[in-house]
Amino acid sequence: MNWIYNWVDHYGFAGEIATLVKKHGAGSPLAMDGIPPISVMALLDKGIKVVDGRTPIELARAVKSEEEIKCLRISMKIVDKALVKIRTALQPGITENELWSILHQTNISNGGNYNDTRLLASGPRTNPFFQESSDRVIQAGELVTLDTDTVGPFGYYADISRTFYCGDGDPTEEQRQLYNTAFEQIEWNASIIKSGMTFREFAEKSWKIPKEFFANRYSAIAHGVGFSSEYPYIVPREDFDERGFDGEIMENMVLSVESYIGAKGGAEGVKLEQQYLVTADGSVRFSDFPFEEKLLY
Structure with missing residues (x-):
């Protein structure tokens, strides 16, 4: 197995970095993000103190520049275009994978990169959430949920979720209730x-999740967006003391606001998500793609 460790000359790398740090860093610790443990060991052997670089990098990325906001808008326009195609293609008989492929193809053909996930499910697979697309054939009268998780041009994210109704019939009262609650x-x-x-204030003032949907609640009520899903990650008020952390919502942050509504053991569920720019006056939507009139009261 020695060839694995020798594929990169970790100690040669560490020597070069140590020389630069000692010359320019005046003995300062070296913050690093995403480095193999063997490289950390090599740097420590060279007398370099290594500290976590992810936290300051995440904090620095949280507030977006004007150019970054433009990039995020471009990615969202591509996703909006894909959702129009998906909504048109959604007919009884199409498979989840066939439907999902439209998002990927539209992103790639417009200069995008890839999708972080394949979160598209239909009918009984919509509850609970986090089921990826399959060969299942979508039936008339079923709900279809998807979460875009799309890395578009320049590496910037477009992260919204929608739930559709398949077919020409009318949604049930239960389907409408799930949708309108989300x-x-x-x-x-x-x-x-x-x-x-x-973040704590936002969680405390956030919409209270009804008891019947609490067990299957989404793990966050909002999270940051940039190159992917980013800092901050704001959890529901009920979870804040256990796994939340505080901070401040700042102008030019980009946040995706999340909802999943589906009773534990229920027949179906609804996933909705919208991406916003934080401004001095509140929040502004990135996506122009509408919600489903057929499912709204």
Whole structure:
């Protein structure tokens, strides 16, 4: 197995870095992100103190520049275009994989990169969430959920979720209730976003998840967006003391606001998500793709 470790000359690398740090860093620790453990060991052997670089990098990336916001808008335009095609193609008899492939093809053909996930599910596979696309044939009268998780041109993310109704019939009252509950959560939480608000304050003021949907709640009510899903990760109020962390929502952060509504053991579920730019006056949507009139009251 020695060839694996010798594929990169870790100690030669460490020597070069140590020389630069000692020359320019005046003995400062070296912050690093995404480095193999063997390289860390080599740097330590050279007398270089290595510290975590991910936290300061995430904090620095949280507030977007004007150019980054332009890149994020370009990625979202591609996703909006793909969603129009997906909505048109959604007919009884199409498979989940066939439907999902439209998003990937549209992204690639417009200069995008890849998709982080394949989160598209139909009918009974919509509950619980986080089931990736399969060869399942979508039937008339079923809900179809998807989460774009798309890395577009220049490496910037477009992260929204939609739920569709398949076929020409009318949704059931239960399907409408699920959809409108998720829509209410998204709209409420987006409406309270303000620059200067703490994460805890946002969580405490956020929409209260009904008891029947609490067990299957989404793990975050909002998260940062940039090259991927980023800092911050804001959890529901009920989870904040256990796994939340505080910080401040700042102008020019980009946040995706999340909702999943589906009862534990329920027949179906609804996933909605919308991406916003934080401004001095509140939040502004990135996506122009509409919600489903057929499912809204």
